[in-house]
Amino acid sequence: MITVPYNLPTAEDLPDGDETPVDNELQNDIPNILLNILKWIWNSREDWFWGVDMCIYYEPNIEEPIKSKSIVPDGFLALGVERLKNEGGRLSYVLWQEQVLPILVLEVVSHKYNGEYDDKLQEYQNLGILYYVIYNPLSGRRGLYKKHQSLEVYKLIDRKYELIPAISKLAENGKMFWMPEVGLGIGCERGNSGKWEREWVYWYDRSGVRYPTAEERATSAEERATSAEERAKSAEERAELERTAKEQAEIAVREASRIALQERQEKEKLAAYLKSLNINPDEI
Incomplete structure (x- = not known):
């Protein structure tokens, strides 16, 4: 020293x-x-x-x-x-x-x-x-x-x-x-x-x-943030599309079930009518 x-x-x-x-x-x-x-x-x-x-x-x-x-x-x-x-x-x-x-x-x-x-x-x-x-x-x-x-x-x-x-x-x-x-x-x-x-x-x-300079680092950070935001937005859009597709599938299933039920009820109603006429619906 x-x-x-x-x-x-x-x-x-x-x-x-x-x-x-x-x-x-x-x-x-x-x-x-x-x-x-x-x-x-x-x-x-x-x-x-x-x-x-x-x-x-x-x-x-x-x-x-x-x-x-x-x-x-x-x-x-x-x-x-x-x-x-x-x-x-x-x-x-x-x-x-x-x-x-x-x-x-x-x-x-x-x-x-x-x-x-x-x-x-x-x-x-x-x-x-x-x-x-x-x-x-x-x-x-x-x-x-x-x-x-x-x-x-x-x-x-x-x-x-x-x-x-x-x-x-x-x-x-x-x-x-x-x-x-x-x-x-x-x-x-x-x-x-x-x-x-x-x-x-x-x-x-x-x-x-x-x-990199401070200016370049700031620009890079902004670009990363923008990219992350775009990725998040894209992921959100994909999720929304998946939710829409799922909802549409559920609607289709419910509609198919409704139609099947309606057909079954009409078939049962017809069978009951035929029976009232002493007609066996299974023989038709």
């Missing part, structure tokens, strides 16, 4: 952001989609934290806490920490308090280049973060972005980031990277989020099966 000096600044002493606004929706949407999927996958776990646009403080400044060194990824994952610190949640992620380095950071490339492929890569590498994931919505365009794939995953090997290959080809040119230390794969493929159809970043299981 590392002993933290009592005079180090705490999260309450430090700014909870660098006041740099995101410059596209994806920098918020993608990390939040990943967070919401994690909440479902790891619903029973309390030993993880996913931060969205949150400061990671890695070097304290005791004299001027506001000058403590930090970096703000679009998203990051820490394992082996408390899921919830308190009722108000974390203000920032302070390494000398948490004592656990994030295992993964995610950056969504800005329209105005912000050093994702060089300065930030070097900084995360120096910090020793195992996985660095870059999603590039501008992939394929000219200049810097042309040589990079839409999703790249770097792994720290011998203190240096190496680009790792995708191990699974998915539908519609999607791809996935398996991360055994995390127990999840991260990848991208075309999908729909709030009626916005495009390529999104998702979590995957080891076999390359994508975990």
Whole structure:
């Protein structure tokens, strides 16, 4: 156990952001989609934290806490920490308090280049973060972005980031990277989020099966409910048809019995009349 000096600044002493606004929706949407999927996958776990646009403080400044060194990824994952610190949640992620380095950071490339492929890569590498994931919505365009794939995953090997290959080809040119230390794969493929159809970043299981979003789970649940309702309605209709058929059969039996009784009574009446005339009905 590392002993933290009592005079180090705490999260309450430090700014909870660098006041740099995101410059596209994806920098918020993608990390939040990943967070919401994690909440479902790891619903029973309390030993993880996913931060969205949150400061990671890695070097304290005791004299001027506001000058403590930090970096703000679009998203990051820490394992082996408390899921919830308190009722108000974390203000920032302070390494000398948490004592656990994030295992993964995610950056969504800005329209105005912000050093994702060089300065930030070097900084995360120096910090020793195992996985660095870059999603590039501008992939394929000219200049810097042309040589990079839409999703790249770097792994720290011998203190240096190496680009790792995708191990699974998915539908519609999607791809996935398996991360055994995390127990999840991260990848991208075309999908729909709030009626916005495009390529999104998702979590995957080891076999390359994508975990559904909350929106997809809700749609699936609604479809199952509709299907169950239709099956119930169909079963009810079959039962009603069976009841109708049974009632009709009973009516037919009663009608046949009535006719048979009527014929018997008429036959007996005729026999009695013949006998009154001294005629044996059996001889006719």
